[in-house]
Amino acid sequence: MIKAENVVKLFHSRGTTVRAVDGVSTEVERGEVVVVIGPSGSGKSTFLRCINGLEVFSEGHITIDGVDLADKKTNINKVRMEVGMVFQQFNLFPHKTVLENLTLAQRRVRKRSKKVAEEKAMELLHKVGIPEKAGEYPSRLSGGQQQRVAIARALAMEPKVMLFDEPTSALDPEMVGEVLDVMKQLAREGMTMVVVTHEMGFAREVADRVLFMDEGKIVEVGTPEHFFTEPREERTKLFLKQVL
Amino acid sequence: MNGTEKIWPWKILLAVILIVMAAGIWGSVRQIDYKWRWYRVPQYFFYLAEDAQKIPFDGTVSKIAKDGETAKVRLVSESSEIVTLVVETESLKVSEGEELFEDDTVGFISEWRLGPLMKGLWTTLWLSAIASVFALILGLIAGLAKVSKNYTLRGLAMVYVECIRGTPLLVQIFIAYFFLGTVFDLSRNVCGIGALALFGGAYVAEIFRAGIQAIPPGQTEAARSLGMTMPQTMMDIILPQAFKKILPPLSGQFISLIKDSSLVSVIAITDLTKSGREIITSTFATFEVWLVVAAMYLVVTSLLSQVVFYMERRLAVSD
Numbered sequence: 241m242i243k244a245e246n247v248v249k250l251f252h253s254r255g256t257t258v259r260a261v262d263g264v265s266t267e268v269e270r271g272e273v274v275v276v277i278g279p280s281g282s283g284k285s286t287f288l289r290c291i292n293g294l295e296v297f298s299e300g301h302i303t304i305d306g307v308d309l310a311d312k313k314t315n316i317n318k319v320r321m322e323v324g325m326v327f328q329q330f331n332l333f334p335h336k337t338v339l340e341n342l343t344l345a346q347r348r349v350r351k352r353s354k355k356v357a358e359e360k361a362m363e364l365l366h367k368v369g370i371p372e373k374a375g376e377y378p379s380r381l382s383g384g385q386q387q388r389v390a391i392a393r394a395l396a397m398e399p400k401v402m403l404f405d406e407p408t409s410a411l412d413p414e415m416v417g418e419v420l421d422v423m424k425q426l427a428r429e430g431m432t433m434v435v436v437t438h439e440m441g442f443a444r445e446v447a448d449r450v451l452f453m454d455e456g457k458i459v460e461v462g463t464p465e466h467f468f469t470e471p472r473e474e475r476t477k478l479f480l481k482q483v484l
Numbered sequence: 485m486n487g488t489e490k491i492w493p494w495k496i497l498l499a500v501i502l503i504v505m506a507a508g509i510w511g512s513v514r515q516i517d518y519k520w521r522w523y524r525v526p527q528y529f530f531y532l533a534e535d536a537q538k539i540p541f542d543g544t545v546s547k548i549a550k551d552g553e554t555a556k557v558r559l560v561s562e563s564s565e566i567v568t569l570v571v572e573t574e575s576l577k578v579s580e581g582e583e584l585f586e587d588d589t590v591g592f593i594s595e596w597r598l599g600p601l602m603k604g605l606w607t608t609l610w611l612s613a614i615a616s617v618f619a620l621i622l623g624l625i626a627g628l629a630k631v632s633k634n635y636t637l638r639g640l641a642m643v644y645v646e647c648i649r650g651t652p653l654l655v656q657i658f659i660a661y662f663f664l665g666t667v668f669d670l671s672r673n674v675c676g677i678g679a680l681a682l683f684g685g686a687y688v689a690e691i692f693r694a695g696i697q698a699i700p701p702g703q704t705e706a707a708r709s710l711g712m713t714m715p716q717t718m719m720d721i722i723l724p725q726a727f728k729k730i731l732p733p734l735s736g737q738f739i740s741l742i743k744d745s746s747l748v749s750v751i752a753i754t755d756l757t758k759s760g761r762e763i764i765t766s767t768f769a770t771f772e773v774w775l776v777v778a779a780m781y782l783v784v785t786s787l788l789s790q791v792v793f794y795m796e797r798r799l800a801v802s803d
């Protein structure tokens with residue numbers, strides 16, 4: 241489903257060059273749930289953002305469902321329709337109601353009628369458990385509710401892959417559960433997911449595979465069991481000791 | 485300030501200061517022996533015009549039909565041409581059977597007309613309105629160019645904004661009229677509106693740029709990650725939010741534009757300011773007219789501020 245080959249992302253700022261992603265290769269199968277962990281600044285977000293073209297990578301190839309992102313002829317907006325993304329800061333559109341947040345891209349990008357888009361939106365709001373908030377503006381919702389709306393907004397485009405960048409890091413602890421529950425349900429339904437998170441419980445429960453990144457590289461790959469029982473690399477052990 | 489502090493002593497102080505200042509001005513004016521003629525001012529807002537109705541040929545009054553306020557006067561020429569004039573009964577100058585020569589006055593018709601101050605105000609308003617619309621469009625385009633990724637677009641916008649903001653509007657109006665107007669054969673109204681629009685546009689561009697950049701990048705990323713194109717993202721996500729943020733500085737800019745429009749009077753456009761000057765040349769009521777003109781600008785700008793205030797409140801529903 242997703243295939244990354246030797247992806248490098250350089251940032252040039254004030255005369256220095258940062259290798260945010262430094263030769264990452266991995267493959268994500270259809271229906272697979274991959275959790276990416278790693279210390280701050282290790283390039284997890286940058287790699288994730290390369291997958292839906294929010295960052296243009298400097299070297300290497302990423303193909304999504306056979307479409308090569310590095311190819312100049314690729315229409316990035318077509319790719320993004322198939323790749324949903326959920327952000328740490330939710331990034332809901334504050335000037336639109338919850339319902340409008342969910343219908344806007346369906347109508348503009350998928351060219352759905354208002355009626356069809358709204359039906360889809362309500363179905364997804366039921367799924368994430370807040371249909372009663374359809375008419376509210378995002379600022380009236382709790383963090384957990386906002387993030388669930390953001391997930392529903394991405395799902396409304398019926399993507400083949402969902403990317404999550406620390407979806408629970410900005411939430412009060414009591415709201416983390418409700419968001420993780422929605423994500424677990426998605427995983428059970430067979431959604432292909434790449435999740436950057438520090439929630440080890442989530443990783444253990446739903447991840448098929450865990451990637452540990454440090455300094456722009458994938459340091460260690462394995463099942464959750466592998467990570468919790470017999471991590472190989474010293475850096476992995478050190479990191480896990482801090483987060484567990 | 486804490487809530488329990490009393491505000492009325494400060495209100496009284498404010499009133500006292502204003503009264504003292506007014507009294508000071510009043511006193512100074514009395515010393516220079518200026519003759520106030522306020523009674524002359526109203527006619528420059530509205531006046532009663534008396535139009536003489538004249539017979540267009542040599543002939544006789546064949547019939548006068550009085551109908552209350554007005555009277556219909558039927559005139560017959562020597563070659564049996566018939567013309568009927570309507571005049572006010574009181575102003576009737578002829579009687580039935582009277583013989584008249586061409587251009588003799590039969591009577592008058594009076595009618596309320598807009599005086600020069602009102603006409604000037606109207607000119608100022610439509611001039612400013614058109615210039616504002618163009619300034620908004622220009623400013624939006626230049627503002628978008630300023631935040632664009634394309635170097636050439638950014639450069640063009642920068643040159644435009646810097647040139648306009650670095651030169652006085654008065655000089656720009658002169659250039660628009662005496663240089664561009666001559667070269668491209670433009671009317672003075674086009675030059676005046678054009679100069680005002682270009683001037684306002686440069687400031688509006690900066691306002692738009694700041695407004696767009698004040699929207700968190702996460703908004704663009706969220707929209708783009710849903711597959712929306714950059715133009716769609718601008719139209720649906722960025723500009724509506726930016727517009728709400730920039731409404732106060734934007735309205736301030738348009739209020740400035742109304743005031744700045746007084747400068748077009750230098751290229752002989754009869755706006756409110758020019759009307760004021762023309763009235764003064766014929767009446768010498770200098771103080772009264774300038775005070776009235778200032779008050780008229782003040783009324784217009786205050787009304788506009790009020791409108792914006794209500795718009796802001798309505799747009800605040802999603803906060």
Ligand SMILES: Nc1ncnc2c1ncn2[C@@H]1O[C@H](COP(=O)(O)OP(=O)(O)OP(=O)(O)O)[C@@H](O)[C@H]1O
Binds near residue numbers: 278280282
């Ligand atoms: N837009 C940018 N310009 C310059 N440098 C950047 C930019 N974005 C990220 N970086 C740098 O790239 C490196 C990787 O950043 P990234 O955000 O991908 O890390 P991360 O693993 O997601 O960290 P965190 O856990 O803090 O979110 C960091 O050194 C960061 O400073």
Ligand SMILES: [Mg+2]
Binds near residue numbers: 284286406
């Ligand atoms: Mg990150």
